[in-house]
Amino acid sequence: MAKWGEGDPRWIVEERPDATNVNNWHWTEKNACQWSKEKLKELLVGLKLDNKVGKCKVTELSKSDGDASANNRKAKIIVFYEWELRMKWKAKVPGEDESIEGTIEIPNLSDENTVDDLDIQFLTEATSKAAQLMKEALRADGTPVVKAALQNYIDALKREFTQGMILPSKEQVTSSVNKLSDLRLDSVKDTGKNGLTTGGKNSGVKLDLCNLKSSTSMKCTAIEAFNALTRPExxxxxxxxxxxxxPKVGGTFEMFGGNVHGKILDLKEPTVLVQEWRLKEWPDGHFSKVAFTILEKDDSTDITIEQTGIPKSALEKTKEGWERYYWDAMKRTFGFGSFII
Incomplete structure (x- = not known):
């Protein structure tokens, strides 16, 4: 018999409330079918597919056949999903009396494929010229919007649905508490160039501020870039x-659990977006101003941001964030890939 402390760690019950599935060794599985159907309906019904021909939106998720599940094995989450989807859409074209209706067919939403591999078909039985123009516009402009919504479902399945499947150990809980304490201290105290503490709104200490300009070139149209930055899905x-x-003047935004948040100051489709923008760790009440300029060229679109009022101590982190969490992420998610200027 092994001495105390020398046994197989898979069988050692740790000091934690559940005292089950120690070290997440055993296979656990959660059925995600009903959750997925509700999530897909939430993301797809009402989805706006407006384009240069007219206004369009998804009115119904008429078919969602398939299944989904999430599994935990040795603290590793694995998700499985396979769906055959059908949606109904309705469009209105200026100058046309009748609305145009059709369907969107997606036969192969599966963990074996990426959203870029999806075969998304926009169909309509209407034979008018306006209907055919709308169908072609939906194929060009609606496809990335639908793909983005489906990617949102996949991300939610992996992160939202699976929360709590990996049980924390005692050491992980202690570490998380310590990190949270450190973050709280950092948010209250920030040392600038002169070594002065710049805390909350009423600290009375002037921040050492600077500006930033960042640009990128993307393989997309100006409206596609504008939609990526403003459409919720x-x-x-x-x-x-x-x-x-x-997406309105005065509307708020946030990302990464509120670590980036702010308010929209100006919005002019598809070329102008101005935001009040801050990182959560900045001194309380301090916001920078970010002005996006979107310029469409023959075969690409340039996006430029000019950001003013950045705490100097956060300049490099902010610059890296634009390139990694905005430009690279947009290219990777929507297939807008190109080089960073």
């Missing part, structure tokens, strides 16, 4: 499901 997609945005 697309904004959520490239931020791994963490993003929330109200």
């Amino acid at each position: 697309m904004f959520a997609a490239f931020t791994n499901g963490s993003g929330r945005i109200e």
